[in-house]
Amino acid sequence: MEAAAAATNVGVFVSALVATLTYLNYEYFDTENRPIDVATDQLLDRYDFIVVGSGSAGAVVANRLSEVERWNVLLLEAGGDETEISDVPLMAAYLQQSQLDWKYKSEPQGQACLAMENGRCNWPRGKVIGGSSTLNYMLYLRGNKKDYDIWESLGNPGWGSADALYYFKKSEDNKNPYLIQTHYHSSGGYLTVSEPPYRTPLVAAFLEAGKQLGYKNRDINGEHQSGFMMAQGTIRNGARCSTGKAFLRPIRLRPNLHVAMNSHVTRVLIDPVSKITFGVEFLRDGKLYRIRARKEVILSAGAVNSPQLLMLSGIGPKKELERHKIPVIQDLQVGNNLQDHIGLGGLTFLINRPDSITLDRVYSVGTVMQYAVWGGGPLTIMGGVEGLAFVNTKYANASDDFPDIEFHFVSGSTHSDRGAQLKKAHGLSDLFYNRVFKSIENQDAWSVIPMLLRPRSRGTIRLRSKRPLDPPLIYPNYFFDDFDMKTLIEGAKIGVALSQTPAFQSYGSRLHEFPQCSPLGKYSDKFFECMIRLYSATIYHPVGTAKMGPYWDQQAVVDPQLRVYGIKGLRVIDASIMPNLVSGNTNAPVIMIGEKGSDLIKEFWLKKI
Numbered sequence: 001m002e003a004a005a006a007a008t009n010v011g012v013f014v015s016a017l018v019a020t021l022t023y024l025n026y027e028y029f030d031t032e033n034r035p036i037d038v039a040t041d042q043l044l045d046r047y048d049f050i051v052v053g054s055g056s057a058g059a060v061v062a063n064r065l066s067e068v069e070r071w072n073v074l075l076l077e078a079g080g081d082e083t084e085i086s087d088v089p090l091m092a093a094y095l096q097q098s099q100l101d102w103k104y105k106s107e108p109q110g111q112a113c114l115a116m117e118n119g120r121c122n123w124p125r126g127k128v129i130g131g132s133s134t135l136n137y138m139l140y141l142r143g144n145k146k147d148y149d150i151w152e153s154l155g156n157p158g159w160g161s162a163d164a165l166y167y168f169k170k171s172e173d174n175k176n177p178y179l180i181q182t183h184y185h186s187s188g189g190y191l192t193v194s195e196p197p198y199r200t201p202l203v204a205a206f207l208e209a210g211k212q213l214g215y216k217n218r219d220i221n222g223e224h225q226s227g228f229m230m231a232q233g234t235i236r237n238g239a240r241c242s243t244g245k246a247f248l249r250p251i252r253l254r255p256n257l258h259v260a261m262n263s264h265v266t267r268v269l270i271d272p273v274s275k276i277t278f279g280v281e282f283l284r285d286g287k288l289y290r291i292r293a294r295k296e297v298i299l300s301a302g303a304v305n306s307p308q309l310l311m312l313s314g315i316g317p318k319k320e321l322e323r324h325k326i327p328v329i330q331d332l333q334v335g336n337n338l339q340d341h342i343g344l345g346g347l348t349f350l351i352n353r354p355d356s357i358t359l360d361r362v363y364s365v366g367t368v369m370q371y372a373v374w375g376g377g378p379l380t381i382m383g384g385v386e387g388l389a390f391v392n393t394k395y396a397n398a399s400d401d402f403p404d405i406e407f408h409f410v411s412g413s414t415h416s417d418r419g420a421q422l423k424k425a426h427g428l429s430d431l432f433y434n435r436v437f438k439s440i441e442n443q444d445a446w447s448v449i450p451m452l453l454r455p456r457s458r459g460t461i462r463l464r465s466k467r468p469l470d471p472p473l474i475y476p477n478y479f480f481d482d483f484d485m486k487t488l489i490e491g492a493k494i495g496v497a498l499s500q501t502p503a504f505q506s507y508g509s510r511l512h513e514f515p516q517c518s519p520l521g522k523y524s525d526k527f528f529e530c531m532i533r534l535y536s537a538t539i540y541h542p543v544g545t546a547k548m549g550p551y552w553d554q555q556a557v558v559d560p561q562l563r564v565y566g567i568k569g570l571r572v573i574d575a576s577i578m579p580n581l582v583s584g585n586t587n588a589p590v591i592m593i594g595e596k597g598s599d600l601i602k603e604f605w606l607k608k609i
């Protein structure tokens with residue numbers, strides 16, 4: 001009953017928020033307008049390039065390719081446009097399980113997500129202009145330099161850390177006057193990066209606690225990664241800056257770019273004999289259409305949907321395709337090498353000061369007006385995450401600046417919205433939520449999500465059937481390699497150590513235990529393992545399912561120019577191509593991949609002419 005009441009409150013709040021934003025004609029203040037959705041009868045029969053998916057990478061690719069005036073480009077997106085609510089940073093979790101989300105779930109595997117309904121982890125993915133950059137928590141991170149140097153050393157020339165930095169800076173419009181003076185940042189790019197204009201006192205405690213643990217406060221996207229920082233995000237004037245907003249809105253009037261929304265691509269068309277790509281097939285308004293590509297088709301449908309589309313089109317593991325009676329055009333290891341960041345959710349510390357973000361405090365007329373009029377106030381906090389840190393467990397070499405755990409510092413916890421949205425977003429069962437969180441719903445708290453930076457476990461994406469609208473099968477294989485569990489347990493211990501610093505003790509911070517884990521002995525390895533297996537939290541960074549690698553790499557699906565092996569005129573440009581998951585959140589790295597991939601296409605075609 002109470003949860004239902006809270007949900008209604010949020011419903012009322014969201015309606016009030018939308019009404020206020022509409023009343024104030026919020027979009028009018030936006031200097032740019034939305035991308036134009038081209039009507040079906042306006043679409044051409046053929047384009048030079050067809051880009052599938054308008055997400056973190058696809059929006060960049062569509063922009064950069066249409067810079068060449070004599071090329072025409074079609075961008076196909078399965079979802080519709082962004083909404084008023086997707087603009088509001090604190091409402092990030094509210095978008096999950098909505099029509100903006102593909103609403104995927106992993107298959108039950110018995111090792112993780114045991115507190116979730118049917119043991120399945122929610123795998124939200126953006127089905128909207130901007131893709132997952134419209135659904136995400138907006139945190140701006142680049143990973144560790146070593147990640148890219150490793151990519152290059154695996155046989156991918158041009159993908160080292162210096163190349164990556166060049167493309168990070170190409171996109172960037174950092175609003176922090178101190179940072180733009182350093183070698184690592186720039187201003188003037190399409191993508192706005194800034195700190196939210198509002199912060200709680202808790203984030204100051206977090207930064208102080210970092211120092212007390214022996215870590216520096218520093219730019220974790222700069223010279224060194226180990227350390228603590230106030231989060232920067234893809235935020236513009238206090239609102240979300242998706243790649244749709246950053247890369248598509250400013251170029252909406254380019255005559256050589258068509259954007260077609262609500263267009264679900266079902267297959268790439270490839271001649272089975274010549275292996276030349278000649279177009280795509282897609283569903284729009286219940287009808288199937290075919291459009292030809294003169295030069296290339298670019299798959300930017302993300303790490304779940306790009307491998308699905310490849311397999312539906314006859315490119316994938318032979319056995320898997322034969323199982324579904326799909327004629328094999330190219331036998332490649334599509335859908336393997338799946339990696340994701342997994343963390344511990346619900347590591348909650350109760351405090352005795354009214355400083356955290358709670359439903360009751362934040363969802364008010366005052367905060368709505370603060371946001372709508374000034375682009376300020378608590379609604380600008382990125383999904384509740386205010387601080388970030390990179391720390392070393394005993395398994396990492398601390399003098400190496402290659403930390404193995406990231407912290408997301410949240411000035412609230414799972415219960416802070418009284419079960420209204422986070423519970424649903426994380427897919428927690430009623431039984432679990434009520435047992436662990438119900439009794440503390442009216443208490444102030446902060447939490448930290450320790451996240452394993454370089455998991456050793458590898459999962460797979462498979463076809464559920466050959467029907468293109470069926471969701472693919474997702475097997476993350478979390479903790480199949482025992483070292484992953486061992487490392488994350490150490491990460492959770494550092495989370496507890498954080499709460500024991502003077503900075504957080506001044507708040508009276510105390511761990512809120514999961515009662516079902518308490519009998520295993522507080523702070524024991526088994527105790528943390530129990531928490532991790534129950535409340536396993538994906539940080540939503542699946543990558544690697546169309547691995548980039550040199551021709552001698554049996555696992556590689558695309559070459560270092562991102563061309564699908566054995567097929568002409570087909571590239572994958574999105575999170576799928578990462579050979580190894582980077583040590584940080586993936587949005588900025590995928591935007592970087594979009595920038596670099598676009599240049600590779602330009603180099604190829606412009607040199608030829």
Ligand SMILES: Cc1cc2nc3c(=O)[nH]c(=O)nc-3n(C[C@H](O)[C@H](O)[C@H](O)COP(=O)(O)OP(=O)(O)OC[C@H]3O[C@@H](n4cnc5c(N)ncnc54)[C@H](O)[C@@H]3O)c2cc1C
Nearest residue numbers: 053055056057078131132136137138139265302575585587
């Ligand atoms: C809830 C959530 C929170 C996150 N938080 C952060 C964060 O704070 N910081 C961070 O750095 N990263 C974060 N991430 C991760 C980051 O956003 C993703 O790694 C990144 O957006 C992936 O980019 P992509 O281009 O590979 O795929 P996407 O951005 O997912 O784009 C794929 C696009 O293709 C479209 N598409 C798919 N299939 C088809 C089809 N068949 N036909 C037509 N269109 C199709 C989709 O609708 C989508 O628009 C988060 C992700 C999620 C889901």
Ligand SMILES: *[C@@H]1O[C@H](CO)[C@@H](O)[C@H](O)[C@H]1NC(C)=O
Nearest residue numbers: 395396397398399400401402
């Ligand atoms: C740790 O890293 C430092 C710096 O890279 C290196 O010199 C040292 O040998 C490493 N130690 C171990 C035990 O690997």
